Amino acid sequence: MKLSRKNFLKTTGVVAAGLSFGITPKFSINKSKAGKMRLTFEPYTLQLKHVFTLSTSSRTTTPVMLTQIEYEGIVGYGEASMPPYLGESQETATKFLSKVDLSQFNDPFKMDEILAYVDSIDVGNAAAKASVDIALHDLVGKLIGQPWFKIWGLDKEKTPYTSYTIGIDTPDVVREKTKEAAEFKILKVKMGRENDKEMIETIRSVTDVPLCVDVNQGWTDKHFALDMIHWLKEKGIVFVEQPMPKEQVDDNAWLTEQSPLPTIADEALQRLQDVIKMYGVYSAINIKLMKCTGMREGYKMLNLARALGMKVMIGCMTETSVAISAATQMSPLVDWADLDGNILIINDPFNGAIAIDGKMRLLDLPGLGVEKK
Amino acid sequence: MKLSRKNFLKTTGVVAAGLSFGITPKFSINKSKAGKMRLTFEPYTLQLKHVFTLSTSSRTTTPVMLTQIEYEGIVGYGEASMPPYLGESQETATKFLSKVDLSQFNDPFKMDEILAYVDSIDVGNAAAKASVDIALHDLVGKLIGQPWFKIWGLDKEKTPYTSYTIGIDTPDVVREKTKEAAEFKILKVKMGRENDKEMIETIRSVTDVPLCVDVNQGWTDKHFALDMIHWLKEKGIVFVEQPMPKEQVDDNAWLTEQSPLPTIADEALQRLQDVIKMYGVYSAINIKLMKCTGMREGYKMLNLARALGMKVMIGCMTETSVAISAATQMSPLVDWADLDGNILIINDPFNGAIAIDGKMRLLDLPGLGVEKK
Numbered sequence: 071m072k073l074s075r076k077n078f079l080k081t082t083g084v085v086a087a088g089l090s091f092g093i094t095p096k097f098s099i100n101k102s103k104a105g106k107m108r109l110t111f112e113p114y115t116l117q118l119k120h121v122f123t124l125s126t127s128s129r130t131t132t133p134v135m136l137t138q139i140e141y142e143g144i145v146g147y148g149e150a151s152m153p154p155y156l157g158e159s160q161e162t163a164t165k166f167l168s169k170v171d172l173s174q175f176n177d178p179f180k181m182d183e184i185l186a187y188v189d190s191i192d193v194g195n196a197a198a199k200a201s202v203d204i205a206l207h208d209l210v211g212k213l214i215g216q217p218w219f220k221i222w223g224l225d226k227e228k229t230p231y232t233s234y235t236i237g238i239d240t241p242d243v244v245r246e247k248t249k250e251a252a253e254f255k256i257l258k259v260k261m262g263r264e265n266d267k268e269m270i271e272t273i274r275s276v277t278d279v280p281l282c283v284d285v286n287q288g289w290t291d292k293h294f295a296l297d298m299i300h301w302l303k304e305k306g307i308v309f310v311e312q313p314m315p316k317e318q319v320d321d322n323a324w325l326t327e328q329s330p331l332p333t334i335a336d337e338a339l340q341r342l343q344d345v346i347k348m349y350g351v352y353s354a355i356n357i358k359l360m361k362c363t364g365m366r367e368g369y370k371m372l373n374l375a376r377a378l379g380m381k382v383m384i385g386c387m388t389e390t391s392v393a394i395s396a397a398t399q400m401s402p403l404v405d406w407a408d409l410d411g412n413i414l415i416i417n418d419p420f421n422g423a424i425a426i427d428g429k430m431r432l433l434d435l436p437g438l439g440v441e442k443k
Numbered sequence: 444m445k446l447s448r449k450n451f452l453k454t455t456g457v458v459a460a461g462l463s464f465g466i467t468p469k470f471s472i473n474k475s476k477a478g479k480m481r482l483t484f485e486p487y488t489l490q491l492k493h494v495f496t497l498s499t500s501s502r503t504t505t506p507v508m509l510t511q512i513e514y515e516g517i518v519g520y521g522e523a524s525m526p527p528y529l530g531e532s533q534e535t536a537t538k539f540l541s542k543v544d545l546s547q548f549n550d551p552f553k554m555d556e557i558l559a560y561v562d563s564i565d566v567g568n569a570a571a572k573a574s575v576d577i578a579l580h581d582l583v584g585k586l587i588g589q590p591w592f593k594i595w596g597l598d599k600e601k602t603p604y605t606s607y608t609i610g611i612d613t614p615d616v617v618r619e620k621t622k623e624a625a626e627f628k629i630l631k632v633k634m635g636r637e638n639d640k641e642m643i644e645t646i647r648s649v650t651d652v653p654l655c656v657d658v659n660q661g662w663t664d665k666h667f668a669l670d671m672i673h674w675l676k677e678k679g680i681v682f683v684e685q686p687m688p689k690e691q692v693d694d695n696a697w698l699t700e701q702s703p704l705p706t707i708a709d710e711a712l713q714r715l716q717d718v719i720k721m722y723g724v725y726s727a728i729n730i731k732l733m734k735c736t737g738m739r740e741g742y743k744m745l746n747l748a749r750a751l752g753m754k755v756m757i758g759c760m761t762e763t764s765v766a767i768s769a770a771t772q773m774s775p776l777v778d779w780a781d782l783d784g785n786i787l788i789i790n791d792p793f794n795g796a797i798a799i800d801g802k803m804r805l806l807d808l809p810g811l812g813v814e815k816k
Contacts, residue, residue, distance in 0.1 A: 179596060180597070182595075182598065182776075214588070214589055223555045223739070225553045346750065346751060370750065373746060374747055377718065377743065377747045403555070
């Protein structure tokens with residue numbers, strides 16, 4: 071029998087899963103040239119529910135860039151979230167995205183080639199690059215008719231519980247915030263200040279849930295760090311993120327070797343090529359799509375860390391449900407998640423993956439599973 | 444607007460790509476229980492075009508096991524190829540596959556969970572495990588309605604040229620075989636015998652095409668190996684596979700450091716956990732689906748090797764177009780391919796990916812892109 075697509079489909083009964091939705095296909099091709107991809111983007115400002123306090127600054131908004139890639143009437147959504155301390159802004163993203171010419175590609179499925187091109191346009195600009203990667207994944211997932219967790223062979227029941235951050239504040243406020251966070255099964259505390267132990271004691275006065283700790287490079291003495299970790303273990307802490315400055319490689323390696331709790335690299339790494347350098351220095355890596363240029367590279371980092379026997383956390387910035395949904399697609403593979411970004415804003419333009427009673431919920435919808443509100 | 448699948452599809456115009464094929468969906472569910480997967484398998488004997496000679500044996504057939512996974516009337520094809528020297532047989536595969544109970548899974552998309560279960564049934568049995576992995580990939584690709592190279596975001600124009608092996612023989616026969624292989628853009632020679640240099644000179648007397656060399660651990664002295672490699676470089680050889688016994692780790696590392704040609708690990712590795720051990724010892728790894736339990740792990744090995752800055756070759760056994768098509772799906776990512784397995788047999792029950800004028804050709808058909816003849 072001659073091999074042709076038509077015969078093949080007839081004889082094997084192959085049909086696309088999307089057909090079972092029972093709708094009539096209807097491509098609208100009026101908005102973009104047939105067979106061409108078109109990237110558009112618009113700045114947007116996320117309004118935070120609470121003032122966000124880091125050791126160096128406070129803020130009530132986060133600038134983002136919302137992206138769309140349109141192809142034969144189908145739209146993929148993406149996002150760049152750009153907290154000021156990471157160096158990108160709506161201005162730099164506008165400059166970068168203006169250079170991205172997707173019209174040269176006639177097939178969105180050639181993700182490897184398309185994203186290599188995007189990466190080659192300029193150095194840095196990780197969040198802006200991620201906004202293209204995420205929109206392309208949403209588009210291709212919709213063309214395939216499947217969500218990415220299914221394309222990757224994952225089980226949506228295995229999504230993790232997300233941690234929820236209790237901001238640094240007075241004991242009364244911390245107690246109040248902790249009580250309000252009762253739905254979350256794991257809480258996160260930022261450390262590296264004078265009152266570290268007091269924060270933990272205050273939270274422990276109202277709850278016994280597991281806690282995790284993000285030091286943000288705040289400890290500089292390895293012996294002090296180890297003492298703190300021993301104390302934290304007694305208090306039911308499950309891991310310690312970026313305990314010391316990333317430059318202190320030998321100290322971090324020593325600490326990881328001695329530590330009774332897993333240590334997680336955050337500031338110490340950005341992209342795929344950094345993962346191998348974390349081996350033997352930390353127990354785990356924290357993958358953030360906005361730092362690693364998106365889902366394609368993030369997924370590779372996850373598999374690389376696993377192959378190296380390391381544990382994996384997936385994190386986020388303040389983000390809409392677009393970027394949170396992108397990260398959640400691969401979350402059934404991680405040990406820990408910090409995906410509370412879309413819970414913390416009051417003007418999310420999208421519905422999508424979100425924590426329900428603390429557990430990340432994925433939807434059985436194609437691509438990222440997001441829709442505009 | 445309320446978030447429901449129906450509304451979502453209406454508003455975004457999402458349709459599965461398969462719809463554009465313009466056929467009416469028709470699931471036939473009479474052959475397997477709805478929502479259950481059913482694995483079946485049958486022994487098959489591949490008849491070789493030429494006598495296959497290794498340093499220790501010759502043979503004219505290769506035993507394989509052909510597998511099928513059926514789900515809601517759709518069939519995915521798989522294969523285990525078991526050349527005798529690797530330790531598996533139709534008997535061991537029958538024993539292993541009889542233990543695989545896929546009826547406990549109601550969703551073929553949960554590949555991570557399904558393949559972890561298959562791997563956990565027993566140690567070893569890599570080819571038998573691969574026969575399940577490959578059939579599952581074919582099935583899921585057909586359910587998605589896309590070939591795996593597209594699901595992985597690859598460009599089918601970027602498939603490599605396959606090498607073609609010139610068997611060891613008398614100079615007259617070698618010259619004849621080399622002339623017959625004129626369509627191939629790279630030839631492979633097995634070495635590690637007394638007449639190594641004579642073989643190369645004989646081939647060079649009739650062609651200038653690039654050659655690669657597989658020593659199959661045949662050299663034991665590192666200085667001799669380095670001398671040979673220098674000589675081979677002068678003769679236009681592009682790489683040297685498994686130059687010395689895999690146990691001589693330090694010697695292989697020394698050789699790789701000194702060698703003007705890339706060295707490739709073959710016998711030295713089997714699965715994902717071995718890749719990191721090859722780092723610094725060889726320049727590249729040779730991935731074979733029958734040794735690494737299939738496409739899912741093979742694809743991870745490929746990305747891991749890349750992340751480590753190593754080069755990648757993909758190889759095969761004597762195989763039908765099923766296993767060759769499985770390997771070819773990821774071949775746009777490799778540096779070198781040795782996928783001549785289905786060219787070397789006379790009773791291939793399948794059509795699929797195959798070398799055309801030496802270059803691997805992928806078909807735009809769902810799953811592996813194979814069909815029964």
